[in-house]
Amino acid sequence: MQFGIFSVGDVTPDPTTGYTPSEGERIQAMLAIALKAEEVGLDVFATGEHHNPPFVPSSPTTMLGWIAARTERIVLSTATTLITTNDPVKIAEDFAMLQHVAAGRVDLMLGRGNMAPVYPWFGQDIQQGIPLAIENYDLLHRLWREREVDWQGRFRTPLEGFTTTPWPLDGIPPIVWHGSIRSPEIAEQAAYYGNGFFHNNIFWPIEFVERIVGLYRQRFEERGHGRADQAIVGLGGQAFMRPNSQDAVEEFRPYFDVAPVYGHGPSLEEYMAQTPLAVGSPQQVIERYAGMRDHVGDYQRQLFLMDHAGLPLSTVLEQIEILGEEVVPVLRKEMARDRPEHVPGAPTHESRKQAAGLE
Template sequence: MQFGLFSVGDISTDPVTGTTLTAAERLQAMARVATHAEEAGFDVYALGEHHNPPFLSSSTATILAYLAARTSRLVLSTSTTLITTNDPVTIAENFATLQNLAGDRVDLMLGRGNTPAVYPWFGKDIEASIALAVENYELLRRLWDEDTVSWSGRFRTPLVGFTATPRPLHGKPPGVWHGSVSTPQIAEQAARYGDGFFVNNLFMPVGHFARTVAFYRQRFAWHGHGSEAEAIVGVGGGAYVHRNSQDAYRGYEPYFRANRANRGARLDDAVRTTGLTVGSPQQVIDKIMSFPAQFGPYHRQLFGLDFGGVPESSLHEQLDLFGSEVLPVLRREMPQPPEGTAWAAFPAVTGFQEAGGVR
């Protein structure tokens, strides 16, 4: 099982200090956090694509390429690549380029995004988002799988004898996750191709996401990619860890309240009902250990630590706690999913040293 961080790349004012980082400061802080995550024993760093303030992660492949040069084992992924508003040719070439630079430690997560305003900025209609996701992914697969592609569809100009360059490393395209909050068509798409299915586990009750995962597992098996247990599931969730629960709640409360997505919500209710995990290392372990009862044994757990202006100093403290006290226990005690043939498309994680949870 893989453990990692996922970020949305927001620039948010720290509600405690009033500090707002510049884009350059935030990007460099993200790079320092990613390199520390590798040192602390995490396996994955994933970054979401956004094109609207307060986010700065409009060019995820560029940022991940920078991180590739600063790390050696970390799997570099996205927590959203917009399959609806990006040209599939651009996705195919950007991530094959990243793969050729970083080696076999690249995958990506495709999604429709959660910002309606983005669609007209790229000449698309949000009412066609499902159809865009389906058609664009069909083309993306062909661009990676076939050396020469002739294609026509509804949403872009035809291609005649086109070759996307560079070709995927060793002829093996990056592994693909499909992310969705509530759309069964996207879970079906992931199942049809034998790809991974990721639930961000944010803001809504855990049971809501569990139902979507169960549907994906059923369809994965129906399409003949393996058993339901072998389906490739990833789970996210916000997190804030401190040495004791009282300081964890006290420290995270202002960042929780300042996040517009949490407007009107109570922190204790969110921790009780959603995938948000706040508390001591043992409380974090207990919460994550409860997820397999909802989702079944799964392949990847990502933690969102930097949402809403949490200062970099706190992130580094949390990474040290995760590395020394949380990850070693989770690696030892979390149920391990059977690794079916479909999982072979994703980067393997090697080199973890059990002692202290440090690479």
């Protein structure tokens, strides 16, 4: 099972000091976080994609290419690649190039994006978000598998005899996860292609998580990709830890209250009760996340959001150390315990090379 970090790249004032990092400081912080994630033995670093303040990661492949040059093992992913407002042809080229640069340590998580102003900036309509996601991925899927593509759709100009360049590394397309916060249509799309489904469940009670992951597993089996419990599932998560749980709550509360992704809403206690947010001791975080498979079954990827809401970089790096050294080793053992042999691990470029008989 893969464990890692995902970042939304928000630029938020530190509510305890009033200090607001510059965009350049925030970008450098994300790079430092990625290097720290590899240092402590995590498996994945994923960056979001945003084109509006207060977020900075507008060019994920640029950032991931830099990280690729300075790491050896960690998988480089997006936490969202906007399949709706990006041209599928450009996605195909950019991620195939990154795949070569990173020697296969690349995958991407496709999402619709939920910020309405971004759509018209890129010539699209948010009301067409689901049709765009479906049509654009259909084209992307073909571009990585067919040397000459003839294609016509609703949302971009036709293609005639088009060949993407570079061709995917070893002829194996980058691994795709379909990311969703709430949309069953995206779970259906992931199942249709037999791709991974990443439910960013940080906003949702476990009952909703069970339903949407259950839908994906059911459709995965009905589409003939394997048994329902062999479907490829990833989940989001959040944690903040100190040896004493009350210290963790006291330190994290002011950041929670202003967080751009959920601040000014439910209280910290309500949010912890209703969502995967775990603020407390490392053991409490272990117990919360070890229990996830009781609700969604054995799954393949768990990513944590830890660097948002104005938290200082030094604090975030401390949190990643705790996660990598105290929490994840225990979770690896817990998640491996009684895991059926027929349930696959997270797909990687190397595992797909082996399956294709290329090694």
